[in-house]
Amino acid sequence: MRKFTDEHEWLDCTGDVATVGITSHAAEQLGDLVFIELPKVGAKLTKGEAAAVVESVKAASDVYAPVSGEVTEVNAAAVADPASVAADPQGAGWLYRIRLDDPASLDGLMDEAAYADFAK
Amino acid sequence: MSADPIPQDVARTPLHALHLRHGARMVPFAGYAMPVQYPAGLLKEHLHTRSAAGLFDVSHMGQIRLTPRSGDIADAARALETLLPIDVLGLKPGRQRYGLLLDETGGIRDDLMVAHCGDSLLLVVNAANKAADEADLRAHLSDTCDVAVLARALIALQGPGAEAALARLSPEGSAHEVSAHEVSAMRFMDVRALDLLGTAALVTRSGYTGEDGFEISVPEDRAEAVAEALLADPAVWPIGLGARDSLRLEAGLCLNGNDIDSSTDPVEAGLSWAIPRVRRRGGARAGGFPGAARILDALEKGPARRRVGLRPEGPAPVRAGAQLFGDETGEPVGHVTSGGFGPSLQAPIAMGYLPAALTAPGTRVFAEVRGKRLALAVTALPFVPAGFKRA
Numbered sequence: 001m002r003k004f005t006d007e008h009e010w011l012d013c014t015g016d017v018a019t020v021g022i023t024s025h026a027a028e029q030l031g032d033l034v035f036i037e038l039p040k041v042g043a044k045l046t047k048g049e050a051a052a053v054v055e056s057v058k059a060a061s062d063v064y065a066p067v068s069g070e071v072t073e074v075n076a077a078a079v080a081d082p083a084s085v086a087a088d089p090q091g092a093g094w095l096y097r098i099r100l101d102d103p104a105s106l107d108g109l110m111d112e113a114a115y116a117d118f119a120k
Numbered sequence: 121m122s123a124d125p126i127p128q129d130v131a132r133t134p135l136h137a138l139h140l141r142h143g144a145r146m147v148p149f150a151g152y153a154m155p156v157q158y159p160a161g162l163l164k165e166h167l168h169t170r171s172a173a174g175l176f177d178v179s180h181m182g183q184i185r186l187t188p189r190s191g192d193i194a195d196a197a198r199a200l201e202t203l204l205p206i207d208v209l210g211l212k213p214g215r216q217r218y219g220l221l222l223d224e225t226g227g228i229r230d231d232l233m234v235a236h237c238g239d240s241l242l243l244v245v246n247a248a249n250k251a252a253d254e255a256d257l258r259a260h261l262s263d264t265c266d267v268a269v270l271a272r273a274l275i276a277l278q279g280p281g282a283e284a285a286l287a288r289l290s291p292e293g294s295a296h297e298v299s300a301h302e303v304s305a306m307r308f309m310d311v312r313a314l315d316l317l318g319t320a321a322l323v324t325r326s327g328y329t330g331e332d333g334f335e336i337s338v339p340e341d342r343a344e345a346v347a348e349a350l351l352a353d354p355a356v357w358p359i360g361l362g363a364r365d366s367l368r369l370e371a372g373l374c375l376n377g378n379d380i381d382s383s384t385d386p387v388e389a390g391l392s393w394a395i396p397r398v399r400r401r402g403g404a405r406a407g408g409f410p411g412a413a414r415i416l417d418a419l420e421k422g423p424a425r426r427r428v429g430l431r432p433e434g435p436a437p438v439r440a441g442a443q444l445f446g447d448e449t450g451e452p453v454g455h456v457t458s459g460g461f462g463p464s465l466q467a468p469i470a471m472g473y474l475p476a477a478l479t480a481p482g483t484r485v486f487a488e489v490r491g492k493r494l495a496l497a498v499t500a501l502p503f504v505p506a507g508f509k510r511a
Contacts, residue, residue, distance in 0.1 A: 032163040034461040057461045
């Protein structure tokens with residue numbers, strides 16, 4: 001089931017690997033994206049640290065690691081075409097995949113309804 | 121990542137309801153609720169302004185009229201020259217000029233436009249400085265001039281389609297003394313009183329995008345009618361502050377508070393062109409403005425550091441505040457004052473200050489971004505050629 005964080009990220013978990021992206025709400029707030037920097041495959045991330053950067057014309061925004069773990073894959077298409085993230089942030093515009101140190105770390109996150117309420 | 125809510129105490133411009141009607145996202149800026157972008161988004165708004173026309177609400181800026189108590193405009197011009205290093209006395213009726221308010225050390229307090237309106241001078245000053253500028257003008261000019269802050273809206277219409285869009289509002293054969301012909305007859309930095317929809321507007325052919333265009337001063341209660349009439353033209357889109365900033369950066373224009381402030385003087389800011397010969401050493405009215413000794417020296421010796429354009433070699437934008445280095449390991453030698461992405465260039469661009477030895481176009485320098493040193497090339501300004509109607 002898709003989970004959401006209060007930092008406006010989403011996670012889809014399959015086994016112990018989660019796909020991470022920014023929410024449609026976040027993408028709308030950021031506006032047109034012109035540059036994306038993703039972590040390196042193999043990077044060990046600690047929950048709360050800056051894992052990726054998304055930049056609009058106006059500003060750079062950090063995307064924080066929603067969980068701790070190791071990066072297993074990054075979306076090279078998003079780096080090549082940042083506009084694709086703005087266009088489909090919760091689908092083709094995913095950012096990276098991470099193997100969770102602790103699968104239970106998703107337990108406290110919001111479901112879609114709770115996030116929709118949060119982002120109002 | 122969510123937008124800051126707008127505090128209750130920010131002011132609204134006369135076009136506030138229009139912005140909301142056009143779906144703007146509003147942000148607080150210089151004490152006003154201002155549109156940062158409309159549903160089209162910053163990139164499209166930027167490109168549309170370069171290819172057609174954009175309408176900007178710049179009513180937050182200060183419009184200050186100086187009327188000479190003697191009735192002789194030369195008295196107002198002479199008085200204003202004690203604050204600005206420019207040639208006000210030589211400004212002809214119906215013409216506008218760029219100027220700088222300096223402090224006693226020659227630092228830049230504000231940049232502004234001075235228009236000669238026949239019997240008065242009209243200054244357009246930055247929103248964040250308008251109270252301080254008004255106080256400054258009153259303190260220094262009240263003996264010679266009546267200083268009045270005008271309650272008028274200011275609408276910028278910018279882009280290659282601006283002339284046609286404005287001419288449509290000023291129909292030929294109107295009962296008033298102006299016509300579409302007078303719009304097209306205006307040249308860059310001309311000032312004219314025009315009749316727009318029966319409203320007495322003061323129009324200058326100038327702006328802050330590098331494009332041809334106009335700034336239109338109208339009474340507050342007529343602003344919405346004039347703006348909506350311009351927006352009824354499909355060539356004219358409403359444009360937010362986001363694209364206003366990327367357009368002026370591509371045009372190499374300074375943002376007061378970022379690229380120029382009290383720590384920068386006009387010579388190092390690359391604005392020496394605004395200081396004419398008549399105010400320099402040997403000129404008929406040399407000096408006589410705040411910080412003159414330092415500025416006149418700097419004009420002769422050349423600056424120790426200078427504002428330059430910068431093109432990052434890679435795709436990552438380099439933002440204001442980033443430190444600049446002459447190599448990949450040394451100490452910082454300068455800093456970035458404006459930086460982002462240039463939609464017309466589809467590449468990151470920036471401006472910043474570097475030591476004179478590193479300012480030749482093509483010089484390779486480095487900026488620190490997220491702990492890494494990224495290479496940039498010093499580049500001549502503007503990044504995008506100006507489209508002014510000079511002839």
